[in-house]
Every structure is written in C-alpha cells, then in structure tokens.
Amino acid sequence: MTRSLQEIAAFVQARILGDASLQVIGVASIAAASAGDLVFVEDEKNLPPALASKAAAVIVGSFAGVHQTSKPLLIADQPRLAFARAAEFLIPVDSFHPGVHATAVVHANTKLGKNVQVGERVVIHDNVEIGQGSFIAAGCVIGPNVSVGRDCRLYPNVTIYPATRLGDRVTVHAGAVLGSDGFGYVRDKTTGKYHKFPQIGRLEIEDDVEIGANSTVDRGALDTTRIARGTKIDNLVHVGHNVQIGENVVIAAQTGLSGSAVVEDSVIIGGQVGIADHVRIESGAILGAQSGIPSKKIIRGKGVVFWGTPARPIAEYLKELAVLARLTKKKT
Amino acid sequence: MTRSLQEIAAFVQARILGDASLQVIGVASIAAASAGDLVFVEDEKNLPPALASKAAAVIVGSFAGVHQTSKPLLIADQPRLAFARAAEFLIPVDSFHPGVHATAVVHANTKLGKNVQVGERVVIHDNVEIGQGSFIAAGCVIGPNVSVGRDCRLYPNVTIYPATRLGDRVTVHAGAVLGSDGFGYVRDKTTGKYHKFPQIGRLEIEDDVEIGANSTVDRGALDTTRIARGTKIDNLVHVGHNVQIGENVVIAAQTGLSGSAVVEDSVIIGGQVGIADHVRIESGAILGAQSGIPSKKIIRGKGVVFWGTPARPIAEYLKELAVLARLTKKKT
C-alpha cells in the first residue's frame, strides 16, 4: 500500500521535515532498505547510516531536528513506536479471502460474522461464534461452544478446546493449544493411583492478546483461566489452570506458569521463567530470564528486576555471585 | 447426568449424613456452585462457606461429623479423592459419536474396535489397530503399524509416528507428538559433519497414562522408550529416546528427560526440571521445579525433595542459600 508522508505523519503523530507528499511503500531495517522504505533511528549514532541508506525517509527522535538533510524526516517522541505504527498502517494483513473453504468442516449452529475467512481443512464444532473479519487458517480445530471475537487471526493448526472465549483482535500463532485440561490429579493413598481432578472450567482471553507458536494455555479446573487485554505471550509458553494474567503483561518464550498463579498488570517476564502454583507477581515487577518463583510466594516491586531461583532482587543476586566468586578465588 | 447421593456415596465409598435421595448433577468450586452441584472441603475452615454456598451437598473429611447442618454431607477419608471420583461418575465424557467421519482418510488393513470414533480429517495409515471405545479427534495423524488400546482419547492434531503402541485408557492432549526420532548424531571427526544415529526403535505407553498438550516423546534409537501405567505428564514436556518411566510418575510442565534416563515408580517431578542422559531417579524421589540432574547421576531417597542444579536435598540447598545471603550482607 502506498501512503504519503503526510498521511503517515498524521497516523503516527509525527512532525515532517521535508517533502510531505513523498510516497512510501514499506518499512525496513537501515541495512536492507530500498527506495520507498521507511526506516527509524532511536540512537543518534544511527542517523548518519540511515541518511546514507536507500530509504525514502527516516522516523527519528527530536534530537534530529538540527540536522540538515536531503531526506525527509518524521520527528516523533517515540520513534520506535512511530515506526511500528507506520508499519501497521502501510503493510496489509496477509492475503485474506473471506468465505469458507470447501474443505472446511463446519458443524451445526455456527454463527460466522461478516467477512470471516475459514481456511482449508478447518474443523468448527457445534455452537461456535466467530466475529466479523476474523481469519481461521488451515488446519485449525475449534471445539464446541467456542466464541472468537472480531478481527482475530488464528494461524494454522491451532486447537481450541470447548467453551473457550477469545475477545477481539486476538492473534494465536501456529500449533498453539488453548483450553486444554489442567494438570490436576488426586493420589489415592491406599492404591497409589492418580485420579484426575475434574478439569471442567473455562479459558477466557481478552482483546488484543497475542499468543506464540506451540504455546499451551489450560482451562480452569472448576473455575476460569483468564488472560486480560493487551497481554503478549511468546512461543512455547505454558499457562496452567486457573491462572489469572493481567493487562499488558509480556511473557517471553518457554516460561511456565503453574496452577492458580496470579500475574498483575504490566508485569514483564523473561524467557524460561518458572512460576509455581499460587504465586502472585504484583503489578510492574520484572522477572529476569530463567528465574524461579516458589509456591505461594508474592513478588512485589514496580520496576524492580528479580533474578535467580528462588528469585530475589537482582542487585542482591549479583552481590551473592560476586561474594561467591571472591571466596572461590581465595580458597584456590 | 443426574445421580442420587446414595449412588455417589456407593461409588466413592463415603458415608451420608442427611437426605440420601437428593439428586446431584455436577461438581463445582464453592464460589461457583449452583443448586445441584457437589462441592468438597478438605480444610475445616472451608466448611462454613461450603455450607453457606448454593451447593446441593458437601464431600468432607471425618472432622465434619460433629457439625449440625441442613445440607447433606458425604463423609470420606480422602475428600478430594472422593470429589474427583464423584466427578468421573457424574460428568459424561464430552460429545462422542461413534463412527468414521467422512473426511477421515483410513488406509488399508486398519482394525477399528466397536464404538470407535474417528474425527474429521484424521489420517490413519496402514496396519493400525484401534481398540473399542477410543476417540481419535480431528486432525490427528497416526502412522503405520500403530496400536491404540481401548477407551483412549486423542485430542486434535496429535501425531503418532510408526509402530508406537498405546495401552488402554491413554489420553493424549492436542498437538502432542509421540514416537518422533530421538536426538542422536555421530560426528565425523574428519569432516566435522554430524550423521544421524539410527532412530528406529519404538515407543510403548502403558494403560492409564495421560500426556499433555504439545509434549513430545521420542521413540528408542535401537530399543524402546517406555512409559509405564498410571503415569501423568503435563504440557510441553520432552521425553528423549530410550527413556524408561515407571508407574504412577507425575511430571509437570516443560520438564525434559534426556536419552536413556530412568525414572522409577512414584517419582514426582516438578516443572522445568532437566534430567540429563543416563540418569536414574529412584522410586519415590521428588524433584523440585527447575532442578537439574547431571549425566549418569543417581538420585535416591523416597519422599526426599531435591532442588537446584546440580540437584541436592532441599535442606542442604536452602542452607547454602542462607549462608550465601549472610556472607553477602557481611561484606556489604
């Protein structure tokens, strides 16, 4: 899609220095930019290569206002954000063909909104609702009584268990499993055998959530697992039953959240973090990669980074490592 | 399904206090219970809210015998277990329609038992046997020479490699992969290239095993990978080639077992645990979340909890952490 700098600047709320009528067709890294691309610069030292690149124009912080350039600049408070939003504006969602493919199997009482696309070999069970503009890619299997909101994207081979609810603009990457049974058993003390604790609750995912490839999110045992709006989850993440995740939380790859853990709003969780059952991570805390939070623990501290297993404030953890290294040298 | 307290008490071996003819239709948490639901109480302090809830009746430990209540009670030695078994009794397995869906592809020489359900778009290759009452959900792919026992449930998009064998009442959640090639290569010292070591063994899974969503279990290299009866495996778990897992083992999410590891009966393994090759975890040991067991190590101790990497008895590990914290404070 071709857009003028003027249109882009209006959309991303930037100020133009240079020819506002210039047409732009895409975004790129500085190294790969070709004519017609927008690039961005957050760090002043990257401005000269950006200006020397083939890019049509540069999104840049206010520090650039003083430079004399032949290339048009879009001056933005948050240049990386402006670049991301310009990309949303410029790059069309990939090929979209409303309609139900002939090889899809759609069972009874399904309600499809306007302009829904149901891809090849999709299976949709009874009483499913799919909101306007949503795209269900090839090979997805959607269980009975599921509800999917508007403008969602389910990539290929996603499985959704019965009665799961997705809000609007939810994106689910390939192979993810939503609403599977939680891991709950009761051991019979006399026989030593495990009996399944009922896993009959639900999963609710709110608006604007994104879930990575091959991640798994279990439904509640008796109640509901919930992921609130705006939260972003990477690949191969595990979310256990009854977990409650707040708004605008970010969870990197291969992290696991055990049953009934609570993660409040705006928490940032690194990769391969382990969160045990009934843990509470309070609003705004940051968990470093591979850290581990033991059962029932509360982590508190807006903007504080925690690290290690058991996780402690990173300053403490680094001091411990330094002390240990010193002692080790002494003993040698 | 509606059942009388009398029928439920007989099934779960509980004693009734109150109206045995009362009809019950489901199970629920205390908070969510509505009329007709059973709830349970393990901890005496939860009895008052249970009695105040809308639930029809309460499964409870013998401590409750002295209470005067208007709500019927089911007194059980293991109330959580009785609740789990009551749920088995009350809640029908989800929608089941025996027969082979028209969109399934079933190759030659397949033997399907009575009342088998083969879902939409399932692919079953040559010489597969599926026992009576089993359900293969949409999108599963079952390789040649696989055998699946009775009353198994394979959720959507499961892949089973050739010659894998599942016992009876095995449950496999969506996206799991059973019988894939193990990770074995031989490096040619002269060229530096890796050649694949043959991965031509088998995978055998015994009765009553449950395997979580998107978990992967490799077949043996030359011999057999085996998971014994009653073992429960959570989501995103990796089981390497030639691994031997005993009976009634519990393995939480994202744990990995490397090639030729042996896990004996009744071991409990937390989430994100790493077990290296040729490790042996002896019967009844407990591995805390994120712990790591180095190559060839033997872990011994019924009921002993191990933690850390390399894993050591938890008392030792906690003492080390305390000493380190103390030293760190001193040095500051």
Next chain:
Amino acid sequence: MTRSLQEIAAFVQARILGDASLQVIGVASIAAASAGDLVFVEDEKNLPPALASKAAAVIVGSFAGVHQTSKPLLIADQPRLAFARAAEFLIPVDSFHPGVHATAVVHANTKLGKNVQVGERVVIHDNVEIGQGSFIAAGCVIGPNVSVGRDCRLYPNVTIYPATRLGDRVTVHAGAVLGSDGFGYVRDKTTGKYHKFPQIGRLEIEDDVEIGANSTVDRGALDTTRIARGTKIDNLVHVGHNVQIGENVVIAAQTGLSGSAVVEDSVIIGGQVGIADHVRIESGAILGAQSGIPSKKIIRGKGVVFWGTPARPIAEYLKELAVLARLTKKKT
C-alpha cells in the same frame, strides 16, 4: 534391504575380517540383535557380548583386530560413525509414494519437482516450490512463496509461514513451526499499550538441517533468521527472530535463543539452555544443560564447557559449588 558385508565395508570405509559375502539386513543394539543384524562396539568391554549375540557381524574399532572370532568383523576408525552410516545404507526411508494425495489442497503456481510426495490433507499455498524427492507428510500447511529444496522430509502437522526457504535434505519433525512472527513489541509510554513491531523478515534454513518435534523458529523482524548447513536442533527448541546459527551446531531439547543471538559454527548447546538477546557464542564453545547467557554477552573458548546462570567455565562453577558446600557445613 539386503547388503553384503563387502558393500557395507565399501560404503562406510571399513576393513573386513571374515566372510565378506555375508548378507546383512538391518542394525540393532547388542541386546536386541537377531540374525542378519549389524551391531557395533566402541568400548572393548562390549566386544564379548557382541560376539555372543545373535548379530551377523560386528562393527568395531581397530583394537579388535587381535581377537579370534567366528563372527565377521568390520574394523573402522570411528565404529559408531560407521554403524550410523551402515544404517543409512541399509534402512530405506520409510514408505514413500510419489504423487499428490487426493485430499491435499494445492493452490496456484506451485512447482513440484520429480518424485515429490504430498500427503493427505496437506495445504500448499500460492507460489510454493518443492524440490525433487521431497516428502510433505499429512496435515502440513505451507504458506505462500515458500521454497523447499530436494529430498526434504516434513513430518505431519508442520506449519511453515510465508516466504520461508529450506535447503536440501532438511528434515522437520511433527508439529514444528517455521517462520512464525518474532516476539517484538513497542510500548507506548503514554498509554501503556504494546504495539507490534513489524515482523516481516524471513527465515532461511540451509542444507542438512534437522529440526525436532514442536520446535518453533521465528522469522526475522525486518531482516532474516538463518540456520546454517548441517545444524541439528532437538524437540521444543525456540529460536527467536534474527537469530544467526552457524554450521554443524547441535542444540538439545527445550533450549531457547532470544532475538538477534549469534551462534557460530560447531557450538554444542545442552538442553534447557537460555540464550538472551544479542548474545554471541563463539565457534566451538560448549554450553552445559540449563545454563543461561545474559543479554549481549560473548562466550568464547573452543572446547570449553560453560555452566550455570550466568554461565561461567565449568571448572569455576564447580569450585564455587564446592566452596559453598564447605562453608555451609562449617556453619551448621
């Protein structure tokens, strides 16, 4: 397939002691060998049981030259390698039926090479190229503009996102996802909401790469994620956007590589290792299981094993553990 010892010895470059005309049909472990099987011995103490087994012949190191045996021996410099190569020679790739299955959906402008097999319910989107002799198993979904080389094997239910490129002889195990969106967002400081950073780059996988079941490899954000020739990746591994992996790298199960990490040639990475963003692992380094490499760190040392989080040379790490254990005993 039946082959004479003569043919095998020529293929694997071994020297025959005994009857070169003997026919062999398979490979096996010493314990499971039956008549017609080849076995191998690396460690001299395993030679007697190998000779006592039912195997037809034994591949063995040069130490065996002095033994008097009735069983033919194949003397090789690298007996395990010779065994692996003998298996390649003896064991046919599993059932292969060139052609496009009637239930596959193949969109426009697809170029299929000679003897390609497209399995049941495969979906191939527009402008895909698949090289001669490649096998796309049941349930795979291949996005538009993807190119797959010669003699590749994609196991069931693999998803490939648009514009991904695979070289020749690439093997991808069931459920793997290639080319998914990277995990990149920009937080709007004023609203607290995350906006998706464009994830529009590509994924390139070179010749002879193998990728394990349910692993996920993200495409570049603006540029390209690349896995170089001969690299082997186990199950449930996560490779983030813009990662560059060199040749003949080995990565064990459940390891994660964050965005823009660089792994040079011949690195060996254990299971559950966490590699943060912009890390560089230099050629020939070895990362022990569960180790963690913090952001932007460089790991250097051919043949040096690193362990722990943050990873340090293993000798150092073990010394630290020893000092800590000693101190703990003292204080008790």
